[in-house]
């Protein structure tokens with residue numbers, strides 16, 4: 047990309063880059079959450095994702111800590127299921143999304159969590175997001191999954207947990223910030239850049255300083 | 264005295280017969296190398312709840328209702344049903360796609376830059392036009408001979424052709440304000456059933472897909488409750504003919520033409536009130552079928568039905584209804600690309616295109632199969648291996664996905680999409696990297712999502728690989744391309760070409776009587792057209808396209824190497840001219856005389872000859 051954001055923030059600041067994958071049943075709002083987070087946008091009608099979309103977003107945790115997410119927004123349709131390992135294999139963190147108005151979507155989320163815990167990086171940070179919280183604000187009877195139930199499950203499984211709304215922005219920034227805070231930032235030394243290549247883990251000894259400037263290819 | 268050129272010159276005819284030689288280039292593909300393992304089959308539908316949470320162009324689950332449409336069957340009589348006998352029911356893709364109608368065989372045979380053509384280099388194709396035009400003064404005016412045929416043109420048409428009168432193209436009008444509106448669901452107590460049905464019947468065009476077992480798979484309009492009756496009738500009729508060893512291809516009923524494309528496990532049905540020939544409608548159905556194959560691959564499709572003939576294909580196709588619908592709607596609006604089975608290129612100076620081609624060549628990595636730069640559905644440049652050609656039908660699917668449907672463009676990032684390109688290989692998946700660029704203010708960067716990119720302005724870099732793990736390497740190819748094309752100011756050149764738009768007919772031929780034309784170069788499988796300026800509204804544009812459809816159907820019923828067809832109506836005078844090298848369709852005002860039309864047609868051909876290397880992508884970057 048010709049215009050990557052200036053990477054390291056201020057001199058002496060910490061910079062880390064992490065791969066994040068979104069998983070969950072179709073239509074729960076994965077793309078909507080990502081677009082809210084990355085572009086602060088929302089569409090009432092969004093077409094189902096075809097394949098997978100790759101986006102990046104950089105956030106500042108504090109004055110001198112910058113975290114860049116490389117985000118894989120996967121397609122929830124069943125026919126893409128076999129491709130999922132390709133996206134979570136090298137992920138540092140995952141957001142597993144369900145729709146609080148659709149009971150079956152939490153079951154699907156749980157099976158993704160299981161798969162991640164079995165197959166993904168051992169240290170992967172997983173967040174569970176119950177999306178579309180705006181829909182129960184006016185009509186509580188639309189809720190199909192109680193907050194307490196999902197929360198209990200999340201605690202048991204060791205997941206971060208948020209009820210979000212891509213539509214109203216509720217908890218979207220908070221979700222990604224909480225993930226960033228849980229990531230092993232302290233391991234990333236000053237101006238340390240994470241490796242862009244897949245398959246290399248995030249130890250500070252990684253001496254790959256592949257530039258993020260124009261044409262790093 | 265203006266005359267059309269004669270291409271009776273044997274030398275030329277020979278030189279240009281290559282695209283139609285039966286030995287099509289794709290037969291040389293080493294498929295085994297590119298075949299990728301099949302993904303596991305989609306699971307059985309367990310619940311359809313997710314369907315409900317999305318405003319759907321497709322179905323809701325509803326019980327089917329009987330006896331809704333008792334009137335429809337009576338209108339179908341055997342007298343206007345055309346049948347043909349099949350030798351066996353299990354046709355293979357190779358024979359089922361593009362092998363039945365004359366126009367669809369171009370789809371199969373015509374490939375962008377077949378190895379043979381690219382070997383001959385950029386300029387050969389240009390030069391080969393020259394003898395034709397040089398000799399045209401010496402040959403007798405074929406146009407004069409052909410033009411007399413217009414008087415009995417109606418007789419030369421096959422009976423199933425819907426164009427029974429030369430004035431009919433004027434009579435069609437689609438109400439585009441309503442044609443694409445969705446039909447309300449039939450509610451529980453069926454109160455609005457009548458309304459739903461009358462709305463359904465008011466549509467000018469329908470596309471439906473059902474399984475051989477009669478399960479609905481897709482409909483452009485209406486929910487299950489509305490269409491189940493129609494589906495039932497259609498399936499009954501089809502199986503009636505099948506049981507007697509014939510296959511129903513088309514029939515007319517209640518002022519609409521029904522065309523059926525039978526595939527091993529699927530029936531695709533088009534119902535059209537606008538005048539299109541059977542072969543044109545069949546081509547549209549084939550495109551829908553290719554879209555299904557593109558999602559599933561042929562072996563997967565076959566497997567699903569061999570495991571369980573009553574499988575519900577909607578589940579594995581879920582989310583691709585929008586792609587089928589955007590294809591269907593482009594056919595309803597009228598698509599020159601589909602009509603001609605050809606692609607359009609962005610007009611660029613040859614020197615500029617050469618720079619872009621060379622950059623694409625330099626960017627290449629081993630995993631790259633095809634690379635394309637496409638501006639609003641128009642080709643800018645293509646890089647491809649010598650032995651693999653690109654099929655217009657495959658590119659049509661890609662362009663539909665990227666430029667007509669919203670999903671990928673609105674995704675706001677880069678995409679990595681598994682897809683099958685059935686013309687290339689119906690058996691396996693390829694992986695497509697897509698990145699949209701924003702070229703505004705010559706400030707090259709990746710498109711930010713807050714900017715709406717108008718369809719015509721969207722520029723995409725498309726990189727196709729057979730390796731599903733090659734996203735990172737495709738992405739670095741893209742980074743290199745963006746960097747290099749920015750440095751050579753090629754992106755600015757592309758942007759300028761987009762902004763300049765298509766020229767007006769009068770820019771091309773000062774003072775011409777032509778309002779519009781389509782020129783297809785057969786060798787390049789590409790077409791050129793001027794801007795639609797005098798056809799701004801969808802309705803006017805559809806009328807124009809209907810004139811082209813009629814010209815196309817009429818001229819293709821003639822059996823000669825050079826064919827000319829002239830038609831006049833209250834709204835236009837039109838001319839079709841087909842030679843082994845090109846097809847030209849011209850439209851002018853109703854009072855335009857033949858000679859004036861012919862004069863302009865000649866001018867168009869001369870202009871194309873001069874501009875060929877700008878308006879067509881010839882050869883491209885081949886490695």
Ligand SMILES: Nc1nc2c(ncn2[C@@H]2O[C@H](COP(=O)(O)OP(=O)(O)OP(=O)(O)O)[C@@H](O)[C@H]2O)c(=O)[nH]1
Pocket residue numbers: 070071072073074075076077078079089090091092093094095096120121122123177178179180181210211212213214316317318582
């Ligand atoms: N009310 C409400 N609707 C939402 C919210 N998030 C998403 N939606 C809607 O839900 C539908 C599906 O959202 P997507 O973001 O496309 O869902 P997805 O999980 O990416 O779906 P796939 O790409 O098919 O896997 C869209 O019509 C969104 O507008 C939300 O927070 N509130």
Ligand SMILES: [Mg+2]
Pocket residue numbers: 076077078093094095119120121122
């Ligand atoms: Mg999505």
